[in-house]
Amino acid sequence: MDILFRREWWLPGAVAVYVITAAASLVFVRRPRLCGVVAFGGAIVGSAIVVAVAVSVLARGPIGGPLMTHAASGMAFGYLVTPLAAWFLLVLGLVAAPVALYSIGYLPHAIPAARTAAVGASFNVLLAAVAVVFAAADVITLLFAWEIMTLATAALVATEHEIRSTRRAAYLYLVMSHAGTGCLIAGFLVLASASGSWSFDVVLAGNVVSGRWRDVLFVLFFLGFGVKAGVIPLHVWLPEAHPAAPSSISALMSAVLIKAGIYGLFRVCAFGLGVPDVNWGLAVMAVGALSAILGVLYALAQSDLKRMLAYSTIENAGIILLGLGAGMTAAALGRRQLAAAGIAASLFHVLNHALFKGLLFLSAGGVVAATGTRHLEALGGLIRRMPWTALFFLVGALAVSGLPPLNGFASEWLTFQALLLGFASLPGVARMNFPLAGALLAMTSALVAACFVKAFGTAFLALPRSRAATGAHESLAVMLVPQGLLAALCIGVGLFPGVVLRSIDTVLVSLLGLRVPPGARQTALTLAPGPSGFDHVTPMVLALTLAAAAFAAALLAAARVAGRRVPTWGCGGVLGPGTEYTGTAFSKPLMMIFKTVLRPTREVEALADVSPYFPREVRYRTAIEPVFERYLYGPLTSGILGVADRLKVLQAGSLHAYLAYVLALGVGLLIWLGGKR
Amino acid sequence: MTEGTLATIGLAILQAAGMLALAPLLRGLIKKMKATLQTRQGPPLLQVYFDLAKLLRKESVRSETASWLYVAGPRMYFATAVAATTLVPVWMAAAPLEAAGGVLALVGILALGRFFLATAALDTGSPFGGMGASREMTIAALAEPALMLGLFTVALSAGSLNLGALVRGLLDRGATFHPSDILALAGLFIVVVAETGRVPVDNPATHLELTMIHEAMVLEYAGPDLALVEWASAVKELLYLTLLADLFAPIGIATAATPVLLLQAVPIWAAKIFLLAVAVTLVESTNAKLRLFRVPDLMAVSLGLGFLALAIRFL
Numbered sequence: 001m002d003i004l005f006r007r008e009w010w011l012p013g014a015v016a017v018y019v020i021t022a023a024a025s026l027v028f029v030r031r032p033r034l035c036g037v038v039a040f041g042g043a044i045v046g047s048a049i050v051v052a053v054a055v056s057v058l059a060r061g062p063i064g065g066p067l068m069t070h071a072a073s074g075m076a077f078g079y080l081v082t083p084l085a086a087w088f089l090l091v092l093g094l095v096a097a098p099v100a101l102y103s104i105g106y107l108p109h110a111i112p113a114a115r116t117a118a119v120g121a122s123f124n125v126l127l128a129a130v131a132v133v134f135a136a137a138d139v140i141t142l143l144f145a146w147e148i149m150t151l152a153t154a155a156l157v158a159t160e161h162e163i164r165s166t167r168r169a170a171y172l173y174l175v176m177s178h179a180g181t182g183c184l185i186a187g188f189l190v191l192a193s194a195s196g197s198w199s200f201d202v203v204l205a206g207n208v209v210s211g212r213w214r215d216v217l218f219v220l221f222f223l224g225f226g227v228k229a230g231v232i233p234l235h236v237w238l239p240e241a242h243p244a245a246p247s248s249i250s251a252l253m254s255a256v257l258i259k260a261g262i263y264g265l266f267r268v269c270a271f272g273l274g275v276p277d278v279n280w281g282l283a284v285m286a287v288g289a290l291s292a293i294l295g296v297l298y299a300l301a302q303s304d305l306k307r308m309l310a311y312s313t314i315e316n317a318g319i320i321l322l323g324l325g326a327g328m329t330a331a332a333l334g335r336r337q338l339a340a341a342g343i344a345a346s347l348f349h350v351l352n353h354a355l356f357k358g359l360l361f362l363s364a365g366g367v368v369a370a371t372g373t374r375h376l377e378a379l380g381g382l383i384r385r386m387p388w389t390a391l392f393f394l395v396g397a398l399a400v401s402g403l404p405p406l407n408g409f410a411s412e413w414l415t416f417q418a419l420l421l422g423f424a425s426l427p428g429v430a431r432m433n434f435p436l437a438g439a440l441l442a443m444t445s446a447l448v449a450a451c452f453v454k455a456f457g458t459a460f461l462a463l464p465r466s467r468a469a470t471g472a473h474e475s476l477a478v479m480l481v482p483q484g485l486l487a488a489l490c491i492g493v494g495l496f497p498g499v500v501l502r503s504i505d506t507v508l509v510s511l512l513g514l515r516v517p518p519g520a521r522q523t524a525l526t527l528a529p530g531p532s533g534f535d536h537v538t539p540m541v542l543a544l545t546l547a548a549a550a551f552a553a554a555l556l557a558a559a560r561v562a563g564r565r566v567p568t569w570g571c572g573g574v575l576g577p578g579t580e581y582t583g584t585a586f587s588k589p590l591m592m593i594f595k596t597v598l599r600p601t602r603e604v605e606a607l608a609d610v611s612p613y614f615p616r617e618v619r620y621r622t623a624i625e626p627v628f629e630r631y632l633y634g635p636l637t638s639g640i641l642g643v644a645d646r647l648k649v650l651q652a653g654s655l656h657a658y659l660a661y662v663l664a665l666g667v668g669l670l671i672w673l674g675g676k677r
Numbered sequence: 678m679t680e681g682t683l684a685t686i687g688l689a690i691l692q693a694a695g696m697l698a699l700a701p702l703l704r705g706l707i708k709k710m711k712a713t714l715q716t717r718q719g720p721p722l723l724q725v726y727f728d729l730a731k732l733l734r735k736e737s738v739r740s741e742t743a744s745w746l747y748v749a750g751p752r753m754y755f756a757t758a759v760a761a762t763t764l765v766p767v768w769m770a771a772a773p774l775e776a777a778g779g780v781l782a783l784v785g786i787l788a789l790g791r792f793f794l795a796t797a798a799l800d801t802g803s804p805f806g807g808m809g810a811s812r813e814m815t816i817a818a819l820a821e822p823a824l825m826l827g828l829f830t831v832a833l834s835a836g837s838l839n840l841g842a843l844v845r846g847l848l849d850r851g852a853t854f855h856p857s858d859i860l861a862l863a864g865l866f867i868v869v870v871a872e873t874g875r876v877p878v879d880n881p882a883t884h885l886e887l888t889m890i891h892e893a894m895v896l897e898y899a900g901p902d903l904a905l906v907e908w909a910s911a912v913k914e915l916l917y918l919t920l921l922a923d924l925f926a927p928i929g930i931a932t933a934a935t936p937v938l939l940l941q942a943v944p945i946w947a948a949k950i951f952l953l954a955v956a957v958t959l960v961e962s963t964n965a966k967l968r969l970f971r972v973p974d975l976m977a978v979s980l981g982l983g984f985l986a987l988a989i990r991f992l
Contacts, residue, residue, distance in 0.1 A: 575803060
């Protein structure tokens with residue numbers, strides 16, 4: 001029993017629970033139902049412990065301890081849950097537990113029973129790896145866990161590996177991740193050799209390197225962590241991998257996994273290389289703004305529900321980076337309170353995005369399980385057939401659109417504040433970037449609203465567009481309860497943002513170079529950042545006002561005469577699924593307006609028997625040009641392949657040539673060593 | 678509940694009721710002035726009130742296809758418009774629910790109403806609803822950055838994003854005029870024209886498929902549901918004009934809750950709204966409606982004006 005009272009055992013305990021559960025699920029490989037319950041039940045227990053660790057750290061201070069020691073080599077691996085790590089662990093636990101519960105009901109519909117054990121095991125290994133990534137206290141532990149995390153995710157993405165596009169997605173993910181990991185290894189090697197230690201205490205103290213090397217390291221780490229965070233232009237794996245995985249795994253990837261990249265950006269790029277440079281902050285802001293606006297524009301162009309959500313994840317990563325960049329810029333200029341506002345906005349959005357995107361992916365998974373398709377144009381009318389799923393998706397859609405009084409509004413509001421405060425308190429022309437970023441953020445959130453009106457309206461409203469949608473049934477209770485939990489969290493965090501912000505303050509005071517403004521003590525209901533109380537917002541009052549006004553509206557319009565239900569007027573014709581406005585049509589005006597960015601292509605083919613005026617069948621195909629894939633990664637890939645092709649000359653298969661290489665190498669080494677002496 | 682809270686709630690209700698009562702008059706006035714410019718007699722000034730009263734008495738006719746969201750749409754739209762009125766200083770230099778939030782909350786609340794109405798429009802299965810919702814969200818997305826930039830310019834010069842504090846800040850600053858005000862006003866005026874669905878962006882008087890935006894979105898509504906939508910749109914229009922008056926000519930607004938000041942403030946406010954209504958009427962009468970795909974150009978002009986205003990104000 002003693003173990004329960006020693007806080008330093010909790011995190012290793014959680015990791016042990018995950019690992020043992022992973023092993024157990026492999027034991028029950030022949031009994032898929034039992035295996036599912038064991039694997040995901042264990043994951044829930046582990047996640048609960050992770051949440052306990054996070055709450056404990058935020059309330060009572062950091063916890064650290066050893067994970068593993070190897071006496072012979074003298075290597076010791078340890079962990080340290082700082083308040084920053086605790087914040088990300090909290091996000092992990094809060095999302096992983098509902099996702100695990102959902103998986104118990106979802107996976108039997110989604111994947112062949114024989115694969116339950118593999119998925120359950122990978123799922124737990126992944127959770128353990130992410131927890132260790134957040135808690136790692138040294139370079140080796142971090143990189144080791146990082147690699148396990150990548151491999152486990154790749155295994156999960158490849159669950160349905162008989163589909164060609166899924167294999168491709170998993171491969172692309174692996175390639176991109178490893179390119180990123182390569183950057184991380186290079187960066188950490190420079191830091192470790194300069195400081196002579198593996199421990200983060202030393203490596204990330206901020207005084208290891210200086211001058212030009214600092215910029216080089218920033219770029220290396222930004223690339224390495226940016227791949228995982230899914231920011232444009234490092235995002236290409238994300239819209240392939242997220243939809244390919246089973247929906248509960250997509251939820252976990254989008255809500256938690258990309259946060260590992262964000263965590264790295266926080267830990268190393270923002271607070272691990274010393275006081276950030278102004279240009280770093282502006283670069284992070286620029287990448288954030290680009291990701292936000294392009295992410296949502298690409299999302300609008302999608303007609304695959306899960307792909308749309310994946311692009312929306314890129315957009316949200318952009319918003320997170322906008323806050324972080326604003327904070328870094330302010331920190332670079334020594335404005336510690338201002339920096340706190342930006343970092344707080346960013347951390348808040350990390351939590352919020354995890355909550356609503358987890359919710360949206362779970363609801364989308366319910367739709368996919370019920371209809372067997374992700375194609376928006378084949379859905380419709382699900383609000384009658386799946387009322388709860390529809391309600392939960394609506395809550396998620398409102399939250400992701402940043403509408404009050406839900407949680408997305410709170411963090412986007414804070415981001416706006418950080419940007420405006422930044423403008424008001426920074427000197428020079430550089431500050432014009434802030435209102436520009438603010439205008440882009442405003443446009444982003446309006447576009448997100450358009451995107452989710454389209455998604456919700458097309459999938460859930462009006463008439464079903466296919467037989468699959470007509471025959472859909474509501475999800476099982478075990479799938480609805482987690483969605484309800486996440487929806488409740490979205491609403492709760494939205495109404496009580498002060499509670500969350502108080503925990504964020506704990507994180508802020510632990511970070512270098514930040515100061516929480518003394519005037520900005522939070523009450524549970526109010527958000528009020530900034531030095532002189534620039535603005536404040538109380539979502540609860542907004543919610544109560546809205547409720548009262550909606551009640552008044554309902555009374556005002558209460559039926560005095562019995563109403564009628566009639567068919568929708570069809571201009572004399574008959575309306576059916578075929579005459580409904582499609583999602584593609586809905587986003588068409590925006591596609592046209594932003595055609596310089598999206599470069600849409602369109603192909604119409606009419607098949608006629610008698611006369612071209614009476615087509616038997618019309619085929620319509622529309623697509624947007626994958627700009628980054630074609631113009632950035634295309635030349636890069638072909639360049640690398642071309643170089644590899646040229647190098648084939650060296651590996652000609654002739655033994656004599658190889659012996660000559662060895663001889664040349666030996667002579668060369670001798671000359672070089674002789675020259676050194 | 679303390680006395681202060683009760684007073685706040687009372688003020689909020691009074692202001693919301695006042696805006697609700699006066700909003701249809703603004704619509705009637707603009708219609709009448711348009712008719713005069715076209716040398717028609719036009720409908721009576723109070724026709725909008727008669728229409729609302731008639732619609733509210735009628736039976737509700739709804740589509741068989743529609744779900745609960747179709748019913749919730751107009752109610753939420755109305756609720757957001759009413760809630761928005763409590764965040765804006767109208768007759769006094771303080772918004773009744775100032776503590777609830779500022780400019781960003783106002784924009785967010787109005788976006789919430791738009792979200793619900795656009796979603797509800799997709800619920801009947803009629804292509805009109807989808808077309809209207811699509812265009813409405815498109816124009817909103819284009820107008821939003823220009824709106825924010827314009828608001829930011831004024832807010833930063835007044836030192837607050839909270840509308841009450843903003844107006845008080847502007848009053849404290851005195852009647853200093855800055856050239857950036859003209860640019861910001863022009864930019865925001867374009868946004869207001871777009872957001873209230875007026876020519877040249879939208880035409881509130883048309884029911885022609887090719888040109889409808891807002892009207893297409895609410896085409897399926899009838900009876901009390903339609904009354905709520907119409908009324909809320911009128912309130913939104915009055916609210917946007919009030920906002921322009923607050924931001925660019927706050928003079929005359931009551932700085933304390935004394936009867937004398939309030940009695941002065943109401944006619945001054947009415948005069949400002951009248952002038953803005955004349956401007957809206959003139960713009961609407963002298964311009965043709967733009968093609969949908971020309972609207973982005975107009976919004977880009979507005980965005981540019983906002984950015985220029987910000988630049989010459991602070992650089």
